[in-house]
Amino acid sequence: MKKLFSLLMVVMLSACTSSIHMSQVDVGTNSQQELASGKVINIEKSQKIFLGFVYDSNYVDQAYKQLLQQCPNGTSMINVEYLTNHGFLSWTDKIRIKALCKPA
């Protein structure tokens, strides 16, 4: 019974841990109108890595391209978050971008 409880504890503690490495907010030129009426967009791109074999970081470039597509007039404020979801002998690196698009 004690071993079963210990096993359950281990399984619970090993589930779904994460680590946020960086979260930064940047503001561009100050425009009252943009902050009041701009549209917030969310972009998330990730890369699954097994046993530490990483050959590229293309997901970051994909996120950047998507940002340019979704905010054709540029951004007035941007939040970039880089994090890792841990797993069994593998992990998933993620980049999350939230941005306030400049209105047309």
Next chain:
Amino acid sequence: MPIKLQSILGLSFLLLGGCSQLHHVHIGDIDQSQGRLTPFTIEVNELGFDAAKAAEIGAGVAKSASTSEDLEFVALILAISNFGPKTGNPVYNDAYADQVLSEVIKVCPSKKITGLTSVREATNVGPVSGEVVRIKGYCIN
């Protein structure tokens, strides 16, 4: 009595031994020419817990050899189940910093912001920590 004193001393060291650790800082443009600046701070945090390290500590202080071996095995299982790069201790919620942008947008009634500083830091007490994202800045009045 000596055991009690040792326990108090151990607990005191654990609590006083807590230390802050800076992981990342970013300072943005500062514009002091448009008006009076009012500082603001937005902080979000989450409990960090390194279960593998806790099991290792348990293995180190276990009285019997078999318990120590079991805990070392548990530490190994936890380590390979939580594989990957870590900044601070792992957390069980990866969305704790999701609201910082909307909080920053809301914070200034004038809707004019400058001098944003983003800090990723942690306060550690053994295998437990407070994982923090802090945004400081100024509203232009």
